[in-house]
Amino acid sequence: MTPDAANYLDLACDAADEIRHRAGVSGIDIAMVLGSGWSSGADKLGNVVATIPLDEITGFSRPVVAGHGGDAIITEVAGRNVLVYTGRTHFYEGRGTDAVAHGVRTAAELGAQVLVVTNGCGGLDTTWKPGQVVLLRDHINLTGATPLHGPNFIDMSEAYDKELRTLVHGIDPTLPEGVYAQFTGPAYETPAEVRMAGIMGATLVGMSTTLEVLAARAAGLRVLGLSLMTNLAAGVSAEKLDHAEVIAAGREAAPRLAALLAQVSERIASTIDFG
């Protein structure tokens, strides 16, 4: 193992110990990363056991971007322990891919077997309107980076778990599936970049998720991805992109997203085999 690798694993171990002690739990079953628009329902998923500001846990920092929260909430849903992050470290913050993957690695260290990853993003499908929820079927990592170290040839042929997608369709059969392309950000794409992503097969563009999913698959977690399309991507509509409008679309969708997340977590906790 490289010294680098030892360090990021140590950080995840320390963070996991701190969460165990502060929440008084021996482990968790499910982890959730809540992105733009998704975090308002975090404390209504189940019975909250503990709320810990992320900057009080080793290796985390509190997000500074408007619309992103910054807590680790440990909550109990249908007899399962769920760790909910109401914010994430983005690649564009420049802290590196290990900082981006730290929450997922900490969850894996705590014994999580399922990761629910959510985000707010732009969309390429003109039949979708802002506020559309899209189930991730696959992704394209356009960051040129990875959280994996060394020759770690993990299988990504079904990164987004089929059984979990079926489970969500059992709750809402109308949800479309999409392919999410992660750009580095923090600038939104140019119209030409959006066209490129579309030619590659992407239907969603964003600045998160794929690096976290790589870390999750490397740790053996099953992944469910949910996107909130807050805006049509640059050039797809005539509108310009504005962060405040993106936040507003998230706020408008918040009650619907909270209700969906509550149903999804309940269904995962009560039906998935945690062994």
Ligand code: 8IG
């Ligand atoms: I919310 O249109 C949100 N995040 N890259 N492009 C990218 N990220 C986003 C977008 C978008 N909307």
